[in-house]
Amino acid sequence: MDTKPLEIACPHCSAINRVPAARLRDAPACGRCRQALFAGAPAVLGAANFDQHARRSDLPLLVDFWAPWCGPCRVMAPAFEAAARELEPSVRLARVDTDAEPGLGTRFAIRSIPTLVLLHRGREIARQSGAMTTAQVVQWVRGQALPA
Ligand code: ZN
Numbered sequence: 001m002d003t004k005p006l007e008i009a010c011p012h013c014s015a016i017n018r019v020p021a022a023r024l025r026d027a028p029a030c031g032r033c034r035q036a037l038f039a040g041a042p043a044v045l046g047a048a049n050f051d052q053h054a055r056r057s058d059l060p061l062l063v064d065f066w067a068p069w070c071g072p073c074r075v076m077a078p079a080f081e082a083a084a085r086e087l088e089p090s091v092r093l094a095r096v097d098t099d100a101e102p103g104l105g106t107r108f109a110i111r112s113i114p115t116l117v118l119l120h121r122g123r124e125i126a127r128q129s130g131a132m133t134t135a136q137v138v139q140w141v142r143g144q145a146l147p148a
Pocket of ligand 1: 010012013014030031032
């Protein structure tokens with residue numbers, strides 16, 4: 001049984017925090033910026049902080065690749081936000097604006113938006129294109145083989 005604390009990247013300042021798994025649901029705060037590690041909202045990621053969440057963190061990372069001009073993306077935004085409230089603290093949700101961060105769009109070969117990519121420790125586990133409801137996002141993530 002692995003009882004090592006989880007390393008969790010802060011959604012606000014991206015500092016790595018060590019949190020025992022048993023404390024995840026006790027509203028842990030970031031040791032650096034003092035804000036909540038789980039705010040019930042997607043983190044906004046770019047080239048500067050993406051790998052802190054995608055590679056350094058022990059939490060699975062669900063990324064919504066979107067763009068401001070994309071109608072279905074805007075429709076899906078509140079559903080994705082609601083999915084964050086349901087899936088935290090087991091999964092970190094994040095959004096990447098592919099207009100502002102074309103390098104990340106290229107790295108993940110994003111051909112259509114919205115596209116959801118589920119990552120764990122830098123490895124892609126699954127992806128799904130097209131707008132989804134909150135229930136569809138939650139069901140899709142829970143149907144993937146994720147670490148307990
Ligand atoms: Zn922080």
